[in-house]
Amino acid sequence: MKEGFWYKISLRVVPFVFVWVTRIWFGTCRVKTHGQEYRSQVDKCGGPVVASFWHYTILFIFYYMRRETGVAMVSASRDGEYISRIAKKFGYETVRGSRGKGGMQAMKGLIRAMRAGRNAAIVADGSQGPARVVQAGSVVLASHHGAPVLPMLWSCNRYKRFSSWDGTVLPMPFSRIDFFYGEPLFVPSEIEAEGLEAYRLELERRLNDLYTKAWAMQGKKEH
Secondary structure (H helix, E strand, C coil): CHHHHHHHHHHHHHHHHHHHHHHHHHHCCEEEEECHHHHHHHHHHCCCCEEEECHHHHHHHHHHCCCCCCEEEECCCHHHHHHHHHHHHCCCEEEECECCCEHHHHHHHHHHHHHCCCCEEEECCCCCCCCCCCCCHHHHHHHHHCCEEEEEEEEECCEEECCCCCCCEEECCCCEEEEEECCCEECCCCCCHHHHHHHHHHHHHHHHHHHHHHHHCCCCCCC
16 A cells, blocks of 8 residues: 555656756756758658667657657556656657557557657667667567658766666766767568568667767767
8 A cells, every 4th residue: 555655656756856857957968969960861751750769868868859749659567657757748648568568559559640640769679678689669660651760879978877677877967968860770661570670680780880889989888
């Protein structure tokens, strides 16, 4: 009973506090955007885009993309409820699901959103990993709509790395953040299983190449 009560209270308090604290916290950071030409390339296509990024980036991604509109897939877990509420406070819609729970229903929700002309956001390595290994969701979603997948991630010079499976990173105040758009992956409509795997591997390669480039800028091999 007590656990349920405090969980409900925390669901109201934590997302509210997080959003307002990070607006101030991240507002002190210096952000430089790289690969704007790739962003412009997908914008010129005129249709929905699938944003794809590693799980470790999620805390700053929501803040950085806060002026965008779109629908994000968030885990159906208890912890995912915090992420979902934070995302909504930053102006995103969410669908709930993961590989182990409600994933198919969530994908259907994202497909409907893209058919209505909205962008979609999906964590490339899922809610439970393995870290930096692309799951098929981004490619399947893009294939249903014939939409481009836009890789994105960031690195920074000063940060806190948490001991989670993905090594979630929180930029420190007054740090320098380098945000990267990667080369978009254009996925044909309704590809077969073999083609799906080829595009999944290509997306993984592009995200990891971008990761290596981003952290090399900070003098590191990884975060």
